[in-house]
Amino acid sequence: MSEQMQPEELEVEELDLEDFSCVVDSDDEAGGTQDVDICGMCDAIIEGQYLTALDSKFHPDCFACVNCKSKIEPGQDFYERNDKPLCVDCYYLLYGYKCKVCEEYIKGQRLVWGDDAFHFQCVKCTSCSEALCETDDLKVINKKDFVHVKCC
Numbered sequence: 001m002s003e004q005m006q007p008e009e010l011e012v013e014e015l016d017l018e019d020f021s022c023v024v025d026s027d028d029e030a031g032g033t034q035d036v037d038i039c040g041m042c043d044a045i046i047e048g049q050y051l052t053a054l055d056s057k058f059h060p061d062c063f064a065c066v067n068c069k070s071k072i073e074p075g076q077d078f079y080e081r082n083d084k085p086l087c088v089d090c091y092y093l094l095y096g097y098k099c100k101v102c103e104e105y106i107k108g109q110r111l112v113w114g115d116d117a118f119h120f121q122c123v124k125c126t127s128c129s130e131a132l133c134e135t136d137d138l139k140v141i142n143k144k145d146f147v148h149v150k151c152c
Contacts, residue, residue, distance in 0.1 A: 054080055065090050109134050111146075127151035 037046040040056030041063065051058045051074065064071045065078070065087035072078050072085055079091040086094070092105040099106055101122035111118040111132065120132045126145040132138060137149035 054083055054085065056083075067094065111138075113140060113146075125151055 037050060037057045038044070039046050039050075039059045039062050040054065041058055044059070046057055046059060049060055051060055051063045053063065061071065063085065066081075066084040067086055067090040070087055072087060077088050079086045079088065081091070081095070092107070096105040096107075097110055097112075097117035098104065099110075099119045099122050100116040101118055104119070106117055106119055109120065111120055111123060120134055120136075123132045123146050124130060125132060125148045126141075127147050128151050130148070132146060132148075139147050139149055139152060141147055141152075
């Protein structure tokens, strides 16, 4: 008598791109005494225009990815790691998940099974051959086959 494998539950994780932004301001305000602003990257005094991001102020030329050193422009998306900016490409390179099927980095929701991650569109139901979707109820059979619950 053969033992039937029980379907196992899958985990769906969503990678959040926080909506960080930087704003260009200036210290050219008329008036009384001003606090001295220090750049969050180079620790030098800021005079004139500065960027505000990550609860700090930066010289416009200093606000850059801590990994590749490329400048991050106002309005450009970036990630925060240890209170420092990382450009989107470096974040995925250092901390992102690669799809086991297509080998591309996964942005947004991903299907996780064991140590592997997948784009939903890269995996098909082994029963009906339809591509999987984030809202599908899924099971894994034989520790490798992704199947829609409705196909079980």
